[in-house]
Amino acid sequence: LSLNELEIFEFSAIIYSFDGLIIDFIDLTDIFDKNDNFNDISHYLQVNYNVDKVINYSNKFIIPGFIDAHCHAPQYVFSGTGMDLPLLEWLEKYTFPCEARFKDPEYAKSAYEKFVKRQLRNGTTLSSYFGTIYPLTTYNLAQIVESTGQRAFIGKVSMDRNSPDYYIEETSNGLIDCESFIREILSMTSTGTSFLQLVDNQSDDKTDSEVMSIFPDADSKYTLLNKPDCPLVMPCVTPRFVSTCSSDMMHKLGLLSIKYGLPVQSHLSESINEIEWVGELHPDCVLYGEVYDKHGLLHNGSYMAHCCHSSKEERALLRDKGCGVVHCPSSNFMLGSGIMDVRMFLQEGLKVALGTDVAGGYSPSMLDAIRQSIVASSAKSISRKESSSQIDNYSEKRIKNSISQSTIQTDRLDNKMENLTINRSKLRSSSDMSLSLLDNEIDDTMTSQATSLSTYQNNYLSNELSNESKILTSESLSIYEPLNYKEIFYLSTLGGAQVLSMDKVVGNFQIGKKFDCIVVDTDNSEGPIDLFGHENTLDKFQKFLFIGDDRNIAHVYVNGKIVSQ
Numbered sequence: 001l002s003l004n005e006l007e008i009f010e011f012s013a014i015i016y017s018f019d020g021l022i023i024d025f026i027d028l029t030d031i032f033d034k035n036d037n038f039n040d041i042s043h044y045l046q047v048n049y050n051v052d053k054v055i056n057y058s059n060k061f062i063i064p065g066f067i068d069a070h071c072h073a074p075q076y077v078f079s080g081t082g083m084d085l086p087l088l089e090w091l092e093k094y095t096f097p098c099e100a101r102f103k104d105p106e107y108a109k110s111a112y113e114k115f116v117k118r119q120l121r122n123g124t125t126l127s128s129y130f131g132t133i134y135p136l137t138t139y140n141l142a143q144i145v146e147s148t149g150q151r152a153f154i155g156k157v158s159m160d161r162n163s164p165d166y167y168i169e170e171t172s173n174g175l176i177d178c179e180s181f182i183r184e185i186l187s188m189t190s191t192g193t194s195f196l197q198l199v200d201n202q203s204d205d206k207t208d209s210e211v212m213s214i215f216p217d218a219d220s221k222y223t224l225l226n227k228p229d230c231p232l233v234m235p236c237v238t239p240r241f242v243s244t245c246s247s248d249m250m251h252k253l254g255l256l257s258i259k260y261g262l263p264v265q266s267h268l269s270e271s272i273n274e275i276e277w278v279g280e281l282h283p284d285c286v287l288y289g290e291v292y293d294k295h296g297l298l299h300n301g302s303y304m305a306h307c308c309h310s311s312k313e314e315r316a317l318l319r320d321k322g323c324g325v326v327h328c329p330s331s332n333f334m335l336g337s338g339i340m341d342v343r344m345f346l347q348e349g350l351k352v353a354l355g356t357d358v359a360g361g362y363s364p365s366m367l368d369a370i371r372q373s374i375v376a377s378s379a380k381s382i383s384r385k386e387s388s389s390q391i392d393n394y395s396e397k398r399i400k401n402s403i404s405q406s407t408i409q410t411d412r413l414d415n416k417m418e419n420l421t422i423n424r425s426k427l428r429s430s431s432d433m434s435l436s437l438l439d440n441e442i443d444d445t446m447t448s449q450a451t452s453l454s455t456y457q458n459n460y461l462s463n464e465l466s467n468e469s470k471i472l473t474s475e476s477l478s479i480y481e482p483l484n485y486k487e488i489f490y491l492s493t494l495g496g497a498q499v500l501s502m503d504k505v506v507g508n509f510q511i512g513k514k515f516d517c518i519v520v521d522t523d524n525s526e527g528p529i530d531l532f533g534h535e536n537t538l539d540k541f542q543k544f545l546f547i548g549d550d551r552n553i554a555h556v557y558v559n560g561k562i563v564s565q
Contacts (some may be wrong), residue, residue, distance in 0.1 A: 003346065006486045007046055008537055010034075014062070016051055018561030021073060021228060025048060025509060034058070043085060057088065057519055059558035060554055061537060063489075064508050065125025065516040066366035066509045067496030070265070070305040070326040070355030072130040072155075076115040078358035083334045087271045088336055090360070092164070099132045099157075100167040112144050115364065119150065121550045122365040125516040125557075126496070126506060128149040128303075128326075128355075130238055131155050131451045133169050135177045135184075149563035153500065155238025155265055156181040160249050175252050178237070182260055185223075185235040195224055199260060202315050223261025225501040228514065232559065234262070241267040242278045264297050265500060268304035268314075268325075270451045271337040283326025287315045289323075298323050303499045305355060306331075308338030309346070315348055324351035324499030327491070329372035333361030342483055342491075346429070353499035366492050370545055373481055373488045374482050381482035389555055428528040477496040508536045517556040520544050527551035532552050 011034050015024040026049070032041055042054040075098060082094040104109040119127055129145075129152055131138030138156045145152045156178055160171045169177070174240050184190030198291050200222065224230045237257040239245040245253070257264050269275055291309070292298045300322035307325045310318070318325065327340050352371045355361075361369070361480035497507030504517045516528045522529045523538040529543050529552060543553055 003420075003487050003490050005162050006489065007232070008541075009503065012053075012519075013045060014509055014515065015045070015051060016560045018261065018560070020514045020516075022511050022513050022515050025511060046129070049116045053284075054493075057554075059523065060519050060521045061465075061540065062492040062517050062519055065122045065506070065556065065558065067305060067353065067500065068124045068127045068356050068366055068369070069324075069353035069499055069506070070128055070328055071119075071358045071364070073112055073115055073358075074099045074108070074130075074132050075359035076118070076364065077111050077359075079364065079414060080362045083358070083362065083521055085335070086273070087335050087337055087360075088273055088277075090498050092360060095359075096164050096167045100164075101268060102137050103134050103368070105137055105140060107241055108132075108134075109140055109144070110550045112137075112141045115358075115563070116141075116148050116150060118254035118364050120148060120556055121553070123369070123518040123550070123553050123556055124150075124364075125518075125563075126500065128153040128236065128500060129155065130265070133159060133167065133174070133177075135181045139181060139184055142188065142233050144196055146188060148231070148559050149515060149561055151232050151506070151558055153234050153236040153263060153265070154185065155236040157238050157240050158223075158249055158253055159240040161246050164245050171246055171249050175256075178253065179256055181498070182237075182256065182262065184233040185233060185421060186231075186260070188233060189231040190223065191229050196204055198222075209471035223301075225263065226504040228505055228512065230502070230505060235260070236238065236261050237264045237297075239266050239297065241270075242288065243274065243275070243281060247295060248350040250292070250295035250297060255303065257297065257299070263302075263303065264292075266297070266305070266491075268291070268292070268307050269309045270306035270332075271335070272309060287314045287317060289317050289441045293317060293321065301501050303351075303353065305357065306337065306340065306483050306521075308332055309342045310340075314344065315350065319348060319350050324353060326353045326355040326499065327373060327376075328355045328369070329363060329376040330362060331357035333372065334378070335360050339380055341380050342373065343380065343480065346487075351495070351499045352491055353496035353518060354488070367545065367548060370485075370488050370492055371565075374485065375489070377483040377488075381480055384480045408479070408516065485542060489545065515557055515560040518553055519547070519557075521552055521554040522548065524552055524554075 009027055011028045011032070013026045013028060014022060015026065016022045026045075028041065031044070035499050038056050038058070041057075045051045045054050072095075075095060077097050078094055082090065085093060097142070102111070127150065129141065131141050131154055133156065138154065142152075142154050145154065152319050155320075158169065158174055158178055158311070160169045164231075183196060186196050202222075224234065237253050239250055239253050240251070253264070256262070275288050278288045278291060285291045285294060288541070290296065292302070298318070298321040302321070303324035303326055304318070304330055305326040307318075310325075323341075325345060329341050330339055332340065342352055354366065354373060356364055356366060356369050358364050359373075363369075463479050494503060494507035499502040504513070509515075509517075520540075522544055523531055527546050530548055531540070531543075535543070554565065555562050
């Protein structure tokens, strides 16, 4: 329901139509006992809710399908290998040579079929795929996804600079290929074909209000996003990342996104070297994300992967633009890129999803992404607590030093005052009354020195304590809590749907959404989970998240149809 709210129905029924639309959700606990005869329950549902067929999953539980918001379909062929280099070198040695092979339709078809089936087997009902620069074989990926029944966004990758000679586009041809790919994907369904007619008949110059209404509003006629009749397979504008796309290409990709009401997926602030490179290429922009924004690629339909090193200013820019972010912990760990502070992004009001990022991430399973996300958040929490302890020790040392400095000044003043006292005694023993004026002057000097000491001590200690408050305080660090399993599960389902502008279609079992789900069997003797009889549903759910694998997934539904079993 929300980031901190997990709702469990122990005994219920979901009723959906033939096209997968959820039309009712029934809590059966007030009507039947769990041990009642299934045939009686089935008859009740058929008579009272006009149901044609009732499926019994009473010994299992049903959860919303997983959403993988960032993965590279061609890279699946080398997943689990090549984890010995940082990001930019990894791209040169492994990624680009691998993706170049996907110019071959037969090779691409074989690889894509295996990956899509593997995703479904792992319970991923919606994926956002990066393809390659080749429109033909990326279109083949779309056909495979559609034939298997998965829901997906698919992007033909755009890259026209700083890429190998054997794997690069010429700008104008790349843009033509991108728009042709978009139209081909939309033409796969009657809904998409009708939308293309609308696009072709509309003015090329939308008003600002029309552009702004495309993504936040599911009722906008200028997009298919977030509508129940949105085609299963949708195109996505996909600049690889800033360093591989010229300004001309990025600007025109932004226009295509607005023209067709499509999301934009790319990478942002993944590694330090990448950020520095972008800064060299675009010295006019202070922030990495500012480059995307300048070229019209940041809006409510955009989502950026990684964001490990996004500054406070960059996070504010993403939030203000309504752009989502995708946390890819496995890839960030394996390539040594960094750790995204998901808690901080959420606290600042950003939308966050999870991604496997195959093959930077070694596993195509969202269960792995969930576990790695919990590890990453715990690591952030531990790091902050260690910083808190260090700050406490540092503050104590600085304050002790302040007191020590104050003591030194006190000793110096004491010496001065002792000398003045000796001089005063000498003057008083003198018969020369004219020196009494000097005696008074000594009184004034001693008073002034004492006042100076008090002022110095107060000001010095005040400044030191003020400086400590400007450093991140231990109190603010200690309240930082790592993400828990409920929050991470939300990010892998409804949170992912929000980032992909599909939360009015999928993500949970609300009436009016599509029935995309996973049927979980934790009692499968061939699986990795052992049960001991005392576990309740919540216990079994947690065991599945932390221990389970595809052997515990009995069925996967998309649009109300079984797509994997």
